[in-house]
Amino acid sequence: MTETLDTLPTPALVLDRAVLRRNLARMSRKVLDAGIDLRPHLKTCKSATIGRQATAPHSGAITVSTLAEARYFAHAGFRDILYGVGIVPSKLPEVAALRRQGTDLHVVTDNTVVAGEIVRHAEASGETFSVFIEIDSGGGRAGLQPGSAAIVEVGRTLRRSNRVSIAGVMTHAGHSYHARSVAEVADVAETERQTVVGAAKLLREAGLPCPRVSAGSTPTATHARSYEGLTEVRPGVYVFMDLDQAGIGACAMGDIAVSVLASVIGHYPHRNQALIDAGALALSKDISAQEFMPDAGYGTLKGFEGLSVQALSQEHGFVAAKGAFPYAALPIGTRVRVLPNHVCITAAGHDRYHVVDSEESDGVTVLDVYDRVNGW
């Protein structure tokens, strides 16, 4: 049976393929123009179908955030995968197993002790590893401080074994999500670039190899003034975009490709609200977009100006209106589409995308279903 947005069980994750394609093309063009590689962070989409589309004009390299993603994408044929979360020794056997099966799976560290453990494991097991050294370009999450002696120290430690190669240096300017203007994003992008290019220089001056110089978030990849010295960028959320990205100017509202389909399940005129059947599990409790879009709530209703999800319980969403609630336009049972506050987290509550197309089709017929890999 052909499903449509009027027949799908709710809540459900909906992907507009036309918007996705535009988002993919825009970023690809930018990165191709810069003459570098795109290694998209597939933690956002967790979908092999989308990963193949995103990498088609590029080398096929990707980034993932879990070993479950690494297994899934390796199985789907991806051969150059960066697992972007700091490695711990207990995960090395699984990394080695995937490498043995033909996937060049790179790991990340910012720590000399871990670098030593990788070397020890490689020598003891006969396995090989490929390691990115992570640098903190101001985001304050993982990474070595720019210019610190530890950068070369980690590099030298890794090279104690011929079984371990330095894949390069990488950074992620997560603070670009909090920049207050496009100009400020561009400044963060420039610091990100200089930080990681500087780290590569340190390694090379110490006689160590540094083939890859990897940076990039969606905002910085979008607004960077220069890519000089970088070999690749790793944006993730650009494939779908969300209210958070719209809030910081990284996209327009029309660039948001994913929404959560929900049904109106109750009317509460005494408090000017309605309830929908998408709650904390279908939308997530992420409120990132509220930093720049105070009314974003947990998502806004596509096509209904001023309507947003202002509170959540597990399976209930509280929809509030800025003016009088348009009950006549939204009788119980009506389908609405909630634009996600932070799409990476919202999408993770769902195991598949129901694919529509607002350009080549009527926009409501479900043309395809893409799977996702959740969990660890």
Add this chain to the structure above:
Amino acid sequence: MTETLDTLPTPALVLDRAVLRRNLARMSRKVLDAGIDLRPHLKTCKSATIGRQATAPHSGAITVSTLAEARYFAHAGFRDILYGVGIVPSKLPEVAALRRQGTDLHVVTDNTVVAGEIVRHAEASGETFSVFIEIDSGGGRAGLQPGSAAIVEVGRTLRRSNRVSIAGVMTHAGHSYHARSVAEVADVAETERQTVVGAAKLLREAGLPCPRVSAGSTPTATHARSYEGLTEVRPGVYVFMDLDQAGIGACAMGDIAVSVLASVIGHYPHRNQALIDAGALALSKDISAQEFMPDAGYGTLKGFEGLSVQALSQEHGFVAAKGAFPYAALPIGTRVRVLPNHVCITAAGHDRYHVVDSEESDGVTVLDVYDRVNGW
């Protein structure tokens, strides 16, 4: 191979069976003493194994929050299931299908239009339905206002078809989660009880049947002064408990049965922090507990006073210390257990429980794996 908390891939959801059993026994005793039925809300555990344990001393009736849970628990042999989120007409065919297969699946409404649709659907299809009328006892989510004429109106509408039965009245005092003391919880519980007993009285005085009178959250079921007139309570989170419940005094810290196992993946002495490999997807972005436990963050570290997860990105948790960070006790690779801020939402990021037992076993050997039903 026997897994232990030292060998499990991280992040992973861990359940202490001994604590679970104590929590189940405590609530069962209370409800048996009150002489009423326990219809646990299994949206928290989403596990048939736990559901069977929770209902063993009672009738076997349960509550669920999604049709996916209804299908799963029906398949597991549960025969009396309340789907506790306001029904919409498009979901009636699936409800009917489960009822036809022998499950007494009850639905909920607070709306005359929906009641009319249920009647219309029953008459048109020849199916039967059983409906709870929802009352708002002050939580301000779903439900008709206490004493309103609409209560009897919905009841009369349902009885227009002999194929539709009134299962009873139900309410959920969600605002008990925001009460500032045990006495205040007891006050909320009393209002909850009077509200739903009052609604039952209205129906009965109008000559309508009202076999079930259903109330209860974990705090109100725990601290109610009276259960008079109720036939059942529907607590959910009591099976696991969490920092939120500890914060409002519904449990002690030792009653928290679930934790997220994570590995330390980085040390950042310049900001007195470490990173773990449990982020927004493994812990959730729910911050309910912060209302009464401002330092709870996104979870606190079991066995480490003053350590909590103060920020999250998708797969990174930022662990901060109140005093000097105990790096020596937590080298990279160390396993830690994060107590959940709000366990219903945290658990929903995982597809299984790794079961340990702190009383009958060493507390670290994984003795069993329980599945969960996620999604819709």
